[in-house]
Amino acid sequence: MNVMGLYSGIDMSMVEQIMEAERARGARFTQQKEKYTKSQNAWRDMNTRLDSLYKRLEDLQQPDTFNSKSVKMTGPSNVGVTATSSAATGHYRVQVQQLATQTRLVGGKVNIPEDGDIRTALGLTKGEITLKIGEDKTETIEIDETDSLRSISDKINNSTANSGIRSSIVDNRLILTHTEYGEKTLVVGGSLANDLRFDGVTAVIGQVSKFTIDGLSITRYSNTIDDVIEGLTFNLTNVHNENDSTVISVTENLDKAAEALQKFVDQYNSTQSFIRSQLSVGDPSAENNQTGMLTGDGTLMRLQSSLRSMMTSSKSHGTSINGLQGLGVTIDRNGTASFDRTVLDKQVRNNPDEVSRFFSSSERIIETIEDDEVNLVTNTRTERKGFSQDMRTFVNQYISSSNGIIKSRRDTFDRMIRDVNDRITRFEERLEMRRNRYIRQFTALDTAMMRAESQMNFMFSQLGMNQNN
Template identity: 40%
Template sequence: MMSINFMGSYSGIDQTMIDQLMAVEKRPLVQMSERKTTMESQKNAWNDVRTRLNNLFEKIKVLQNSDTFSSMKATGGESATITTSKNSPEGVYEISVQQLATKTSVIGGKIVEASGDSTKALGLTGKFSVNGTTEKPNEIEITEADTVRTVADKINSISKESGVRASIIDNRLVLNNVDTGNKAITLKNEVGTVLDNLGLGTDAGLSNKAEVILGQNAKFKVNGVEVERQSNTVKDVVEFTTINLNKAHAAGGFDTITISKDTSKVEEAVKGFVDQYNSTMTFISDQLKAGSPDDGGEKRGTLASDGSLMRLQSSLRTMVTSSLSNENTAIKDLSQLGVSTVDRFGQLTFDDSKLKEKLEENPVEVQNFFLSKNSEGKDIGFVPKINSYIDSFSSSTGIIKGKTDSFERSIKEVNKQVDAFTLRMERKEQYYISMFSKLDTAMMEAESQMGWLTSQISALSASSGSKK
């Protein structure tokens, strides 16, 4: 049976008043929640700092790779282009393309048995070989159920061994060498004359004989030297360099291609570091803002007054401007490579012309500034220095890990306190409800008794009056 709660009917203390009373009781809960929110924000801010520091090192570690400093580039060229490697020799190359390499093709004649349907069974039997040898016979057997489609599939199934691919064009079988160059396609009937029926026979008397188009080698000149190769991608003419032939020149035409050092990778790496450094320092400054009502309402930073973050900010600023003691290079600081500070907050600017100048003068000096080994075989230079400091903050045993672990422990403790406090508040609210409900019941009973007593007194008074 459902009970009816008349709490507040007599005392005037209802659920609304209890809620107001509990709101006062729960003020410590609000404070604990605010403290938890603050710690979570601080933990997340430190995780953001770690991410930015790791990104900063990712930008600069490109300069640890020797390939970054030894890259070569090729400029110019259209009908012919060059793909360089780090060992490509510098120089100017005039390349004239007389003809491109092409593939040998066998264009089959019309297949009468197919009647224009590549999926119709041909009713043919026999066996033939494609570029067969003693070691690799490359034989294909044809049965009555085979169609033009399945014949093409059978040829393609051994293309790795034969070097020939088949396609169907206008209900004809068309065979092409996989590779370019003056290479024949040898087709031979092994059992029967099935090649003739498939339009791949070459005898003069056949009405549907195949047309053979022999592939040709590429012919070109490099600085006046005549070269012939089977491919349009040539790797053995200029050492450590690939020449790509794209189209034939008009008579007397040529492309001039220059191979030179490629400094763009170094420039991009330094610029990437500067941009990430500026972004990281701006983020740290925002987290450290003191904030006050007198500064136009500037928001206080999440990690304001945090000594560890202030030390990180100061050390990073010092590291990118201080001189290095490096026995392997005359370059002692980043300013000699065009990187310098522009304001008191440590923001950097990058003048790539200074870096290009140093790279042209002595690229080894630049490389050694970023990374080299001392007489004891230890890595020295700007990159190891930055990495060592960043690692002291962002590694699994670094300062940031200690910070975030501490926040996590404190958050767990606050959660326990919140749970315990919430339970006490629930019990207290039930206590208030029970107490004031009992008060209402007592007041209701008292009112009932008062009514009975009043009625008894009235009855006595009436009786006394009638006797008179």
């Protein structure tokens, strides 16, 4: 390489030009790899969109999507209400007359040793306190000189499961509270009752809650009541004035149903729009026509057609609903879906259970199997049906991570890309070998020319010497 080009004029720059021309022949491999990669990415994007569609279909399978209830309150906010799908629609007038409370006993301030705190031993003589709950229950708490106010409170709490009494400490006072609401008596006795400042202290007796619903008087041992009206839970928070009340209105939650169906329609349109872009042939007459990466792909065209067919099907799925169009979803000639909420609202308002069954229902299947041709074995399984289940089953054929169609396509492209990479590697190796061969050949040419020139110079020099002689 030191003499290359000195005589022949063929230097490294000319070799690189030759190699550039040779390398251009391998551009088809790079282009092929780029096409495979873009196609693989297109299927990856397709999988993402179908997965989102699958999840939107799952929302439509939930029973409370079409059976959920909304609660509206008019008047003082002295009561909170939550409703489940089983609640009946209607209006209820509620008046809270009394909140349920717990029996509570506050002891006097206990003398803590100087420079101590609630964890400092009180130095009491060994003894006990007794908690008398009601007429027939007594709990004894053993105490010794090593106990602090904190440890005594802990001992009371350790027996809560049996006594029903909880203890807390506020300003060096033991405060005892019954875990249950209502009229529960509580008296503290025992040899150390006075030392812990329970002498002369009486409990504030708890009470039950009292309220009316549409004038009907109700009493409960709690402020949270879920056994008065099916599907409704009342949380009493304050007492009404004598002439005040709160009106509770329970209605169908039309927003939840409409939102779920609208999101599904939007995702369907997004999926179909992406498919159209990938199958597009563009404008063949244009000079720089741009086509989709999956133009002419039969698998994608079948997916496009099948999705549209399922959306336009009039299958009722065991209900009186005539396909999605019976719920306000229609498909135009371009394959784009539109949603008229008023149609769905009417259906949900009149028969939410039927709308729910259209999208998803369960059926028990009993199968009888012969065992050894003698005994019969009965097997029971549950089968999901409905529009959502049918479309999810179809979509899963494409997006399944184990044996889905898209996984198979992507695996195929992986193999094709690896094959192209191997070809590129072998091509580059051949180019490098050819480059080295050119260098050797042109270097040899220059070396030969240099030797020839040297020999000619020597010959001419010898001829000149002879003439002089």
